[in-house]
Structure formats: C-alpha cells, structure tokens
Amino acid sequence: MIAWKDSRESARAVADALPLLKDSKHVVAVAIAPDETERLTELLADKQIDGFLRRHKVQATIRRLRLPDISSGEMLLSQAADLGVDLIVMGGYSRQPMAELLWGGVTRTMLSSMTVPVLMSH
Numbered sequence: 478m479i480a481w482k483d484s485r486e487s488a489r490a491v492a493d494a495l496p497l498l499k500d501s502k503h504v505v506a507v508a509i510a511p512d513e514t515e516r517l518t519e520l521l522a523d524k525q526i527d528g529f530l531r532r533h534k535v536q537a538t539i540r541r542l543r544l545p546d547i548s549s550g551e552m553l554l555s556q557a558a559d560l561g562v563d564l565i566v567m568g569g570y571s572r573q574p575m576a577e578l579l580w581g582g583v584t585r586t587m588l589s590s591m592t593v594p595v596l597m598s599h
Contacts, residue, residue, distance in 0.1 A: 478562040479506040479537070480553050480583070483522035486568025490598035491526065494566040495533055497596070504530065504537040507556050509549050550586025557593055569597040 479494075481487055491498070498504055506526055510519060523539045530537045544552060557565055569584045587595055 478553075478557055478560060478565050479504065479526070480565055480567035480587075481506040481508040481523075481526055481539070482568065483518065483525075484568055486570065486599055488568070490566050490568045490596065491529070493598045494596050495535070497564065498530070498535045498537075498566070499533065501535070504535055505560060505562070506530070506537050506539045507553060508539070508541045509544050509552055510541055511544050548583070548586060550583040550590070553583065553587070554590060554592055563593055565591070565593055565595045567595065567597055569599045 479487075479491055479498075481491075506523075508519065508523060510516075519541065523541060527537065527539050540556075542552065542556070547555070553565065553567075556562075565587070567583070567587065584597070587597070
C-alpha cells in the first residue's frame, strides 16, 4: 500500500520502492482528503501517480478517502488492516522535523503504531 500525498517525500518513497512495487501482486495507493471538497490538484495528483506507476509496469488501484473522525495515520493503519497489506510505502516528515516531533502527525503515528513493515523515505 502506498500512503499517497502530492509531496516530494511521497514521490521519493514511491520511486525508492519501485523494485518492491514491481514484484507485488497488488498495489493500492491510498490518498486521504481532509474534507468532502474534491480539489482539482488532488485529482491531478492521483492521475499523476497512476500514470507514473503504469509507466513502470505497476498496476495499482488509486483510492481517495475522506477523513472521518480519526487521524490520517490511524486511517492508513485501518486501511492496511482492512486490505491485508504486507508493506506500507510512505514519505516521512513533510513539515519541519521539529514541529513533527512536537505535534505528532502521520509519520509519528506510523513509527509508534505500525502493524506492518513501513518503507519510509524523506
């Protein structure tokens, strides 16, 4: 499973994981939207990751989910359990590292609560 966000860190993680993704039976990229509003930039980012993966012969399903009343990190872990994934690929620390350590975030949630191996790139 790819924890997809239109960021340099996510793109780097996907590129770093390409050898593993190419050998996967199924890949799903999960993008989490903070609200019900679909933004054109989000839709374009979803199309870009889909195109990138296809060019590298990785068949993937792209899923954009609305964030319920839980954190993004908890939502990703829930999706990993629901989908039975055996690896999560994600970028880490898209904000200032010190702020991330102080205020938490997806990276901190994943590092403290991961239930499957995580390939994290920055």
